[in-house]
Amino acid sequence: MILEPLGDSALLIRLGDQIDEATHRRVAAAAAHIAAHPFPGMIEHVPAFTTIAVHYEPLRVPGTGSAFARASGLVSKLLADVPDLALAESPPVEIPVCYGGDLGPDLDVVAQHAGITADEVVRIHAAGDYRVYMIGFSPGFPFLGGLDERISAPRRSSPRLAVPAGSVAIGGKQTGVYPIETPGGWQIIGRTKTRLFRPDLSPPTLIHMGARVRFRAMSRVEFDR
Amino acid sequence: MKVLKPGLLTTVQDLGRHGYQRDGVSVGGAMDAQALRVANLLVGNPENAAGLEFTLLGPTLEFTGDTLFAVTGGHMSPRIGDRSVPEARPVLARAGATLSFKECVSGARGYLAFAGGFDVPEVLGSRGTHLRAGFGGLDGRALRAGDTLRLAPRSDSAERVLQSLAHRPGTFVATPWSVSASALPRYAASPTVRVIPGIHFARFDDANRRAFFQDGFRITPQSDRMGYRLEGPLLSLIEPLEPISEPVCAGTIQVPPEGQAIVLMADRQSAGGYPRIGQVITVDLPLIAQTKAGDTLRFSEVSLEQAEELYVERERTIEQVRQGLLHAPH
Numbered sequence: 440m441i442l443e444p445l446g447d448s449a450l451l452i453r454l455g456d457q458i459d460e461a462t463h464r465r466v467a468a469a470a471a472h473i474a475a476h477p478f479p480g481m482i483e484h485v486p487a488f489t490t491i492a493v494h495y496e497p498l499r500v501p502g503t504g505s506a507f508a509r510a511s512g513l514v515s516k517l518l519a520d521v522p523d524l525a526l527a528e529s530p531p532v533e534i535p536v537c538y539g540g541d542l543g544p545d546l547d548v549v550a551q552h553a554g555i556t557a558d559e560v561v562r563i564h565a566a567g568d569y570r571v572y573m574i575g576f577s578p579g580f581p582f583l584g585g586l587d588e589r590i591s592a593p594r595r596s597s598p599r600l601a602v603p604a605g606s607v608a609i610g611g612k613q614t615g616v617y618p619i620e621t622p623g624g625w626q627i628i629g630r631t632k633t634r635l636f637r638p639d640l641s642p643p644t645l646i647h648m649g650a651r652v653r654f655r656a657m658s659r660v661e662f663d664r
Numbered sequence: 665m666k667v668l669k670p671g672l673l674t675t676v677q678d679l680g681r682h683g684y685q686r687d688g689v690s691v692g693g694a695m696d697a698q699a700l701r702v703a704n705l706l707v708g709n710p711e712n713a714a715g716l717e718f719t720l721l722g723p724t725l726e727f728t729g730d731t732l733f734a735v736t737g738g739h740m741s742p743r744i745g746d747r748s749v750p751e752a753r754p755v756l757a758r759a760g761a762t763l764s765f766k767e768c769v770s771g772a773r774g775y776l777a778f779a780g781g782f783d784v785p786e787v788l789g790s791r792g793t794h795l796r797a798g799f800g801g802l803d804g805r806a807l808r809a810g811d812t813l814r815l816a817p818r819s820d821s822a823e824r825v826l827q828s829l830a831h832r833p834g835t836f837v838a839t840p841w842s843v844s845a846s847a848l849p850r851y852a853a854s855p856t857v858r859v860i861p862g863i864h865f866a867r868f869d870d871a872n873r874r875a876f877f878q879d880g881f882r883i884t885p886q887s888d889r890m891g892y893r894l895e896g897p898l899l900s901l902i903e904p905l906e907p908i909s910e911p912v913c914a915g916t917i918q919v920p921p922e923g924q925a926i927v928l929m930a931d932r933q934s935a936g937g938y939p940r941i942g943q944v945i946t947v948d949l950p951l952i953a954q955t956k957a958g959d960t961l962r963f964s965e966v967s968l969e970q971a972e973e974l975y976v977e978r979e980r981t982i983e984q985v986r987q988g989l990l991h992a993p994h
Binding site: 443444445446447448449451456457458470482483484485486487488489490491492494497498505506507573574575576577578579580582618619621636638639641642643644647648 | 682683684685686687688689690787788794796797798799800860863908909910911912913914915916933934935943944945946968969971972975976979
């Protein structure tokens with residue numbers, strides 16, 4: 440574990456250097472422990488693939504020395520004793536997706552890149568068992584690990600200015616869902632009507648880091664219903 | 665109050681939405697947080713109360729009741745009728761008065777705090793507007809002509825200031841005193857902004873590292889509340905680097921492959937995957953927030969220890985303002 444400053448009011452905990460399940464487990468366990476034991480002056484923690492940011496109010500963190508030294512001391516002490524976290528094995532969240540057509544304009548691009556048919560891409564994508572490695576990019580956007588390498592696909596050379604809300608997409612070795620309309624460079628293969636971000640709820644996101652996700656293919660008729 | 669003209673990108677903002685970056689929700693809040701904090705203190709509000717942020721052109725507002733307000737931030741020529749309204753102090757406008765702004769003399773963002781603060785619902789712990797996702801503030805959007813905004817009840821200290829002004833005639837009355845200039849950032853059209861070298865600083869070659877702290881960077885028109893895109897010396901890495909996305913914060917300076925730096929601001933994403941050459945220190949973020957397209961900025965290097973000291977010093981100054989206003993002459 441390495442602690443480094445992130446500006447003058449936050450620090451970064453580095454727990455690995457690759458995106459994989461083992462690193463994710465370490466991040467999830469440490470994040471859960473920090474969330475359960477916030478130190479005085481701590482504002483929030485933000486977990487990512489291999490790192491966790493901890494934001495603090497420099498004047499409120501107790502102890503002696505610089506604010507970074509005080510905050511790192513408290514974080515080190517906290518992380519010296521992280522209990523093993525059984526990753527949530529609650530049932531996966533099912534997200535119904537209407538693949539292809541105008542709702543998934545890049546499905547054929549992914550199929551061509553993989554050298555298989557569009558139907559096979561859909562079958563492989565919907566058969567996957569995914570885990571949320573991180574929420575970021577936009578409100579509620581889940582970065583999902585566990586994509587079958589056969590259907591990984593490079594990002595578009597030029598991002599779209601507006602990707603419709605609900606778009607299900609593949610970017611490199613990851614897949615995800617755009618919860619709100621934003622610019623985006625991933626290959627769009629389908630769309631869901633499931634709302635992943637609801638600012639009127641707390642927490643506002645349907646799925647959280649560590650959750651399992653499955654996709655189910657739905658017909659256009661069911662989508663339009 | 666009624667919005668007669670909205671001005672440019674006028675939004676309800678407070679000091680941001682904390683605790684939801686892990687859900688991908690940006691912190692947002694006032695770009696020049698110091699200006700909003702001081703404006704709020706001047707009208708007896710908590711520093712975090714919801715006020716207005718506007719960009720280059722202020723709104724035209726008609727007050728439906730007697731209203732105590734303060735203007736801070738960039739100099740945007742506020743006026744009521746044909747008289748200019750003094751900045752950085754409490755002003756009492758009488759019911760029926762219309763506040764407008766003439767021209768942007770300097771800076772880029774103006775702030776208006778009203779005694780009581782806006783009575784808009786708190787969404788995810790903040791009254792600030794999240795424009796991209798369309799929630800918070802006034803229906804998640806910038807103000808429009810015809811909008812009506814309501815204020816929450818004033819504090820006792822606001823009431824005292826108001827009473828001290830109430831006996832004087834006129835459509836508006838300002839206190840003879842203003843907040844000390846040292847309580848506000850030292851704005852400039854070509855500011856020098858202090859930076860802590862970022863985690864990938866050493867991955868840029870010597871010439872680039874020198875250029876970063878010597879050359880000027882022009883603010884491009886593609887700059888907004890999310891990030892400031894700069895145009896300056898091309899910054900290239902010694903060898904290509906594709907870092908894994910990691911959390912970022914306000915002031916993180918990222919360098920995408922084409923070599924032009926981006927400074928992340930209030931509406932930034934919660935994580936970023938470009939190499940980081942530096943980190944603007946917290947106390948200098950307002951200086952960037954007050955620059956506009958075409959302005960030039962320079963970076964100068966400071967250590968983390970210096971950045972922390974400057975932070976402590978600034979907080980001490982704001983605390984003095986807060987204490988001073990408790991005993992303000994009435």
